[in-house]
Amino acid sequence: MATKLKEVDVVIVGLGWTGGILAKELSETGLKVVALERGGMRSTASDFAVPSVRDELRYVHRHDLMQNTQKDTLTIRNNPSQEALPMRRLGSFLPGEVVGGSGVHWSGHTWRWTDNEFKVRTLYEERYGKNYIPADMTIQDWGITYAELEPYYDKFEYVAAVSGKAGNIRGQIQPGGNPFEAPRARDYPLPPLTPVLANEMFKTAAQNNGYHPFPRPSANASRAYTNPDGARFGACQYCGYCQRFGCEANAKGSPHMTVIPIAMRSPNFELRTNTWVTKVLKDTSGKRVTGVTYTNVLNGEEFEQPAAMVLLTAYAINNVHLMLLSGIGQPYDPVSQKGVIGKNYCYQTGAGATLFFEGRNFNPFMSAGGSSSTMDDYHANWNFDRSQHGFVGGYVVGGGFNTALPIGYRPVPRGTPAWGTAWKAATAKWYQTAMNIGASGSVMANRYNYYDLDPTYRNAFGLPLMRMTFDYKDNEHKMGRHAAQVVNDIAKSMNPTSFNPATARTEPWTVVPYQSTHNTGGTIMGTQPNNSALNKYLQSWDCHNLFVVGANVFAHNAAYNPTGPVGALAYWTADAIKNRYLKNPAPLVSA
Amino acid sequence: MTRNLTALAAALTMTVLAVGAARADGDPKRGAKVFEECRACHSLERGANGVGPDLHGVFGRRAGEAADFRYSPALKRSGITWTPQTLDAYVADPQKAIPANRMPYSGIPDARDRADLIAYMQQVFK
Numbered sequence: 001m002a003t004k005l006k007e008v009d010v011v012i013v014g015l016g017w018t019g020g021i022l023a024k025e026l027s028e029t030g031l032k033v034v035a036l037e038r039g040g041m042r043s044t045a046s047d048f049a050v051p052s053v054r055d056e057l058r059y060v061h062r063h064d065l066m067q068n069t070q071k072d073t074l075t076i077r078n079n080p081s082q083e084a085l086p087m088r089r090l091g092s093f094l095p096g097e098v099v100g101g102s103g104v105h106w107s108g109h110t111w112r113w114t115d116n117e118f119k120v121r122t123l124y125e126e127r128y129g130k131n132y133i134p135a136d137m138t139i140q141d142w143g144i145t146y147a148e149l150e151p152y153y154d155k156f157e158y159v160a161a162v163s164g165k166a167g168n169i170r171g172q173i174q175p176g177g178n179p180f181e182a183p184r185a186r187d188y189p190l191p192p193l194t195p196v197l198a199n200e201m202f203k204t205a206a207q208n209n210g211y212h213p214f215p216r217p218s219a220n221a222s223r224a225y226t227n228p229d230g231a232r233f234g235a236c237q238y239c240g241y242c243q244r245f246g247c248e249a250n251a252k253g254s255p256h257m258t259v260i261p262i263a264m265r266s267p268n269f270e271l272r273t274n275t276w277v278t279k280v281l282k283d284t285s286g287k288r289v290t291g292v293t294y295t296n297v298l299n300g301e302e303f304e305q306p307a308a309m310v311l312l313t314a315y316a317i318n319n320v321h322l323m324l325l326s327g328i329g330q331p332y333d334p335v336s337q338k339g340v341i342g343k344n345y346c347y348q349t350g351a352g353a354t355l356f357f358e359g360r361n362f363n364p365f366m367s368a369g370g371s372s373s374t375m376d377d378y379h380a381n382w383n384f385d386r387s388q389h390g391f392v393g394g395y396v397v398g399g400g401f402n403t404a405l406p407i408g409y410r411p412v413p414r415g416t417p418a419w420g421t422a423w424k425a426a427t428a429k430w431y432q433t434a435m436n437i438g439a440s441g442s443v444m445a446n447r448y449n450y451y452d453l454d455p456t457y458r459n460a461f462g463l464p465l466m467r468m469t470f471d472y473k474d475n476e477h478k479m480g481r482h483a484a485q486v487v488n489d490i491a492k493s494m495n496p497t498s499f500n501p502a503t504a505r506t507e508p509w510t511v512v513p514y515q516s517t518h519n520t521g522g523t524i525m526g527t528q529p530n531n532s533a534l535n536k537y538l539q540s541w542d543c544h545n546l547f548v549v550g551a552n553v554f555a556h557n558a559a560y561n562p563t564g565p566v567g568a569l570a571y572w573t574a575d576a577i578k579n580r581y582l583k584n585p586a587p588l589v590s591a
Numbered sequence: 592m593t594r595n596l597t598a599l600a601a602a603l604t605m606t607v608l609a610v611g612a613a614r615a616d617g618d619p620k621r622g623a624k625v626f627e628e629c630r631a632c633h634s635l636e637r638g639a640n641g642v643g644p645d646l647h648g649v650f651g652r653r654a655g656e657a658a659d660f661r662y663s664p665a666l667k668r669s670g671i672t673w674t675p676q677t678l679d680a681y682v683a684d685p686q687k688a689i690p691a692n693r694m695p696y697s698g699i700p701d702a703r704d705r706a707d708l709i710a711y712m713q714q715v716f717k
Contacts, residue, residue: 045642049661050693224627234631234642237695248695250631250642 002293002302008032011292011307013277013322014314016101017563018549018570020255021159022311023263023271024229025574029582032268034305036275036294038067038314039098042256048246056405059244065105067095067315071276071297072459074317078471078508079448080334086457086465091512093519094244095315099273100256102315102517103563107243107369107402108219108252110162110567111560112153114182116380118142120392120556128387136447137392137475138337138344142555143527143536146182149568152575154185156567157217160253161225161233163370164188164217178214180380190222193236195400198362198435199373202399205494211375216398218370219253219563231258242369243403252369274298278461280310280326282543289328289546295461308585309545309577313570316552317451320522321466324453329523329533329542334448334469340533342452344445344521345468346557349476350395351484351504352438354411355496361432364404372400378486379442379559391478393442395559397487399435411436414500437491439483439502440516445556446473451522471509480504518562520554528591535589537576538569544587549573615706622711625704632696635715643694648716649673654689665691675709682708 009031012019019035027033042065047053058064067073067090075084096102116123120139124132133139166187167177174187192215195203199215206213220242221233236251250257263269277294281304291306312319323329323341330339378384379394386392411434412426443449454467472480487502526532529541538553540546549570551562580588626635632643639645644660651674655667669689671677681688682705684698699705 045640049642050695224629224631226627226630232631234696235628237697239695248642 002304004304005306007291007306007308008034009307010034010309010311011036011305012311012313013292014038014101014312014318015099015255015260015271016096016313016315017103017255017259017567019101019311019313020103020259020263021567021570022313022549022574023269024259024266025571025578027263027266027269029578030268031582033263034270034272034307035263036277036292036305037099037271037273038276038297039096040273042098042100042104042246044246044248044250044257048248050248053245053248054239054241056407059105060405060408063090063094065096065098065244065246066090067097070460072461072465074466074468075454075457076468076470076511078469080469084454084467084469087511092510092515093517094514095317095517097315099260099271100246100254103255104246105244106252106254106517106563107561108160108162109370109561110157110160110164110217110219110564112146112182112184112568113558113560113565114146114380116382117554117556117558118144118146123382124392132387133392134475136473138445138447139392139556140445140526140531142525143532144525149565149572150182150185152568152571153564155571156564158189159227159229159231159258160219160567161190161221161227161251162188162217162219162253163190163193163215163222165192165215167214176214178376178380179212180376188217189227190225193218193220193222193368193370194238195373196238196363196367196371197360199371199400201435201494202437202490203373205399205490206373206375206397209490209493211377213373213375216370216372216374216400218368220368220370221251221253227258229258229262231262236368238366238368238371240365240367240401240403240405242367245403276461277314277322278325278463280312280322280328280546282326282328287543289543309547312546312548313550316519316522316550317466317468319548319550319552320451323523323533323548324451324466325463328540328546331452332450334450337447340524340529340531342450342522343533344524344555345449345451345470346443346445346520346554347470347509348443348516348518348557348559349441349472349480349505350439350515351441351480351487351502352436353487353491353499353502354434354436355491355494355499356411356413356430356433357435358433358497362401362435364401364409364431364434365406367401367404369402371402372398374398378482389478389482391475391482392444393475393479393559395439395441395479395483397437397439397483397490399437401435413498433497437487437502439487440559441476441479441483442559443472443557444475445521472505477504477506518551518557520551520557520562522552523548524555525553526555535587537588538573539576539581539588541587541591545585547573547577617706617708617710619707619711619714621704622707622709622714625699625708626711628699629708635712646712649678650675650713650716663691663693665689666693675713678709678712679705
């Protein structure tokens, strides 16, 4: 029997970037805010100090900052005709599970997604005709515009200490930046990181091929910085332990050293760690939520926390899971295409080449998350005519280093034995001489890529696991072939001693090895209740005092990393709650 | 004679550099800006340990002796007492000055920046 606690104004489920931003913003208004986080506390001083943080076995292979699959995982299949099986070890994606969430172990790549995504169906139909979009491609407009989100991107970039070079300030193209980006009000708060050899070489090669490379914008502080909230950043030391690690130098913008400690100083805010939310509760009308139930994972005690407002801000997959477990909104059915919860799950794709230059020293141990040059000529560039290639979406291409670790990073030319003396000799010979060029591509929503509850398998709390049904479709295969060709053409133009060429993937998606933690969709935002779970303010169409924030609101997936719009949308939602919802607690968009 | 003096000056310079040459002409105002580099981890207030130990009253203190901070064995064993000279050598190249210390910082190569930083810290603790 759950112990019923005293009602609070706001309960926040999951304390990473989105939960942290909302915790700070709403506790400042005087609301009583309680945050429930599955994982434990983490701080730079006590957890990410040198040398213990530089532990590849602990953080990369044993997933110290990630979700524990022994408690909860997903079942996975490629299509509805298969039986889904549980993912018993993390692989393809790595949801974070500590205070700070995936914002602790990300690399910091921060992009502004534009109307190319937010108006995807309108724009493609206008330019290529209605028949260009395949019948099973369930892409739709998001209901928001870039212009609405611009100030919130700016806010997030200044909070997270993004280093980069603007490409378009109020319509003026800026040399050295991304000429295809949408106009921004001002430059990034910090100049780009110091480039490493590999990104200089990629930049030159891309320019020689007529492309427009620029330094990858990332929340790695290129110099010491104090953000507008007063959070202090050290300068990035290029230590090479970025992705999957907490930052030892407080140089990587992370919620645990920015928004969360600020919220924690407020007497209105309370954080309860090691608490696992099992259900969002509704009243009898079904039109309001009344709180959540949760279990203290250290002792098994169950609680009911009543709240006037519930914010789901857990990892994207877990937000959708909670909606399904709580019976809020109609679950999506791929046969009838009715229902919205679970709809439009998307992932990302890619293709990469490894280049070997005998005699060069790339010093791969030295990098920041954002130590790369990248180009947007086949993604944001709307002048790129997709009709010759028959795909929707696009990809970005980059070259450089990010977290090339001593155990895992062992580049060898194709044909090298996979173990033994010859392999050892080859890793020693080629370690210093290799660099990568990689393409990261969008995935368009498809009718048969979705989430629902698994009929067979249950988690440690006896609740049905989330079931993920996903595979790449013809659209992604076409794009993958184009991307591989472009990557290989750039690679060849650099005259390497040898290179392992990029190949477009043709085999079905699998959950191993690691690919990307950019899982999107499932509770998408949209223009009306019959096509989406949430309105443009990320407010549930079904229960107006429930907001769901994270990449789960994306109606499809772009080639870019998701954290830019995730952070911007959290600030956008915070403003909608503060300025409108609190004055008149009702649907912010009439259905 | 001139040659001898030059040689002597060179020899002196080398000796002084080896123990860490702190320029005495630092600008504390500029130094406050340089300290921004350190601020993400270090406070100048007593009892305010962050990622790094607080630096309150650091001059005259033996390395690794402030209360309540878990120092690296390397720093504790270094036997250094913090003076403008030893601090200058340390922040110039921390791993060279005290190998295997845990401060994740590659150093301030510019001698003037270091002089300004130290002048600022001396002013704060006057």
